Amino acid sequence: AQTVTQSQPEMSVQEAETVTLSCTYDTSENNYYLFWYKQPPSRQMILVIRQEAYKQQNATENRFSVNFQKAAKSFSLKISDSQLGDTAMYFCAFMKPSYGNKLVFGAGTILRVKS
Amino acid sequence: NAGVMQNPRHLVRRRGQEARLRCSPMKGHSHVYWYRQLPEEGLKFMVYLQKENIIDESGMPKERFSAEFPKEGPSILRIQQVVRGDSAAYFCASSPTGANEKLFFGSGTQLSVL
Numbered sequence: 001a002q003t004v005t006q007s008q009p010e011m012s013v014q015e016a017e018t019v020t021l022s023c024t025y026d027t028s029e030n031n032y033y034l035f036w037y038k039q040p041p042s043r044q045m046i047l048v049i050r051q052e053a054y055k056q057q058n059a060t061e062n063r064f065s066v067n068f069q070k071a072a073k074s075f076s077l078k079i080s081d082s083q084l085g086d087t088a089m090y091f092c093a094f095m096k097p098s099y100g101n102k103l104v105f106g107a108g109t110i111l112r113v114k115s
Numbered sequence: 116n117a118g119v120m121q122n123p124r125h126l127v128r129r130r131g132q133e134a135r136l137r138c139s140p141m142k143g144h145s146h147v148y149w150y151r152q153l154p155e156e157g158l159k160f161m162v163y164l165q166k167e168n169i170i171d172e173s174g175m176p177k178e179r180f181s182a183e184f185p186k187e188g189p190s191i192l193r194i195q196q197v198v199r200g201d202s203a204a205y206f207c208a209s210s211p212t213g214a215n216e217k218l219f220f221g222s223g224t225q226l227s228v229l
Contacts, residue, residue, distance in 0.1 A: 004157075035217070037220075042222065043204060043222055043223050043225075044220070044222045044223075045158075045206060045208075045220035045223075046220075047217050047218075050217055091157050091158070093157075100163050100170060100171050101146070101148065101163070101210050101216060101218055102148070102160050102163065102171065103150075103158070103160065103218065104160070105157030105158045105159070106157050107155075107156055107157045108156075108157050
């Protein structure tokens, strides 16, 4: 079974600074998908970024980018120019490419952006 | 284009009562997933449904929990005889097909059992 580990329960960053959230996973699959979701206090789950394991290039979405290290099974999220609105719980998630789109989530990292 | 709609947003039940949680997927989406989030934890998969079919219920507790997604109307997650341990946020997500794509989540239903 796949597992996802987020080793940082809480992180803080100053506004406009850069922060990196860690995620490691365990799988015997060669092809899969990885995601970062953001959950603000409103509780809405918002997709931040998606990475396909067969792609070597790291995914980027505006201020959000990932460092995908397939051999190390590591998938960290970098947030540049942090904004107060980035304050949220961030979840790393794994999906095996089988029928069903079943996501396996990590326990989450609370990120607080300070002014 | 409305997103995934869940209601109610908050639901309070006393022990032994029934809880019914509703989820309307995004327009054009025929695949629905239910996840549960316990306090201080990530979301855990419960069940995956297509219209009128349960495809994967490997995450559903064997007793008291059931789910349906009828041909017409929303998907329903039903919890009978609720206990305090059922208190959690229940999220619904949808997708247009069942293969290798991102899920669109609703805002969840917070169930509190007194």
